[in-house]
Amino acid sequence: MIAKKEEKKIRTRFAPSPTGHLHIGTVRTALFPFLFSRKNKGTFILRIEDTDLERSKKEWEEELLKGLNWLNISWDEGIDVNGKDMGSHAPYRQSERASIYRKHLEKMIEEGHAYYCFCPKEEVEAEKQYLMSIGEAPVYRGKCRDLSKETVEKYLKEGRPSVIRFKTPSNQKIAFNDLIRGKIEVDSSTLGDFVIAKDLDSGLFNLTCAVDDVEMEITHVIRGEDHIPNTPKQTLLIRAMGFEEPEYAHLSLILGTDKKKLSKRTGKTSLIDYIDDGYLPEAIINFVAFLGWNPGTEKEMYTMEELINDFSIEKIQKSAAIFNIDKLDWMNGSYIRKKPLYELTQMCVPYLVKANLIKEVALEKYLIIETGEEVHIEDIEKMVALYQERLKKLSEIVELIDLFFKKELDYGKELLKWKEMSDSEIVDSLRKSSEMISNILKFDKENLEKELMEEANKISNRGNLLWPLRVALTGKKNSAGPMEIVAVLGKEKTLRRIEEAINKLK
């Protein structure tokens, strides 16, 4: 079945409308045709569907382009990242293609495939309501279908409000073979004469989409399941225009935890929110790809390259998938753990800057805002290193390492207490740590660990020494180990923090 199309070079497209933030579900709708075209050495086209001038905005288009770029989803024809046309079918914004749609519209009217309709909106709406109430398909039944040419011209001249409808053939089975779902068939009478344009210069979605798919020589339309009802309409249009329709594949939707279309109520929906939270593009791509697709093996950590390599449409799932943020978090953490430390640090710095802990003063040099000290990127790297393996999202770095940027730690003295220790025991414990640390000459992590553990092992309960020290240095219930912190903090600050902790207990 695919064999006959194989000689033809594969051309797929992603056709978003810039009417809001780049939705995470849209990311998937972009990813699958992308993978498919790359896998088959075809062409991937980005077409901006902005025929709705009211809702389409330049800023959404920009966000879209940036988002795809961030994800590493590239395209061969369309609007480049700077908003310029690229490829041979320019322009790629539907708002700039009116003349092309007009050409097809005029031809269809001429050939009797489409006609002007002067029915008032309210009347059409009322009829729909009525049909629905008696349990029939709510369609426009073609009242203006057979208006004479003269009448149409007269009405047009009078300036009567009008739209252009498609003359849907009646009682015809329209079938297409969905690459994911198999044969899908509907009766044309459930379609009615749908509107395809507001006027000759304002084509509507079903028309513009059908025209562009043939004009751009798309071989495979891979899009969301919500377009299944549109496919027979577009098939009809394409045939009426005298072309052959492409192959279709409809992806299932991504659902929220409430099993409804993923919406803001049940979770973050925009890619931008995930970026801000500190998810890595690799993780998002890997996760989203596995929402409705799998290689059939047990491998599930996939780079983009590997995805392209192993991708196949047959392995796409028919049923909708629930967006499970826990798994994304796990996957993201796993990618973070694998990141080279230097790169990870570079990615964390913006979060620290945004949280007002540090500011950049020179290349790779930062000022700690509270203390006025200067830190180099390498110092920050040491801090990040302590927390690399417990980071799930980059944004978490702030609350994890803020202790290194604070003048004074803010915590209650109860936190210093390990198990049943009394205040005086804690003070003794801290004094012992302080004394030991001030006597250590070789101030590196390994030696610090060694000396501290030697000391800790002398007492029956190691926690009596380790816990108060760790809290004195971090002010936190959970953190990295005490000596790791000491190594990064330095002797002077360490001793000062221990002193501050002792003062709390007096």
Next chain:
RNA sequence: GGCCCCAUCGUCUAACGGUUAGGACACCAGAUUUUCAAUCUGGUAAUCAGGGUUCGAUUCCCUGUGGGGUCACCA
């Protein structure tokens, strides 16, 4: 309501018509540990229901149920 789509652990999913129904996340327990992670080991947990077809159905067919999509002068 009409039309269309879908149905395996809580979630993502694997299983030429023959498997003790497999894996991953989450969860629970254990090991490790000053804490939290990470890591390792083990565990709980699923074929929507009813009919067929078949020697044998998670798998094929029908019906029901449930969920979803769509019915715009939006895309």
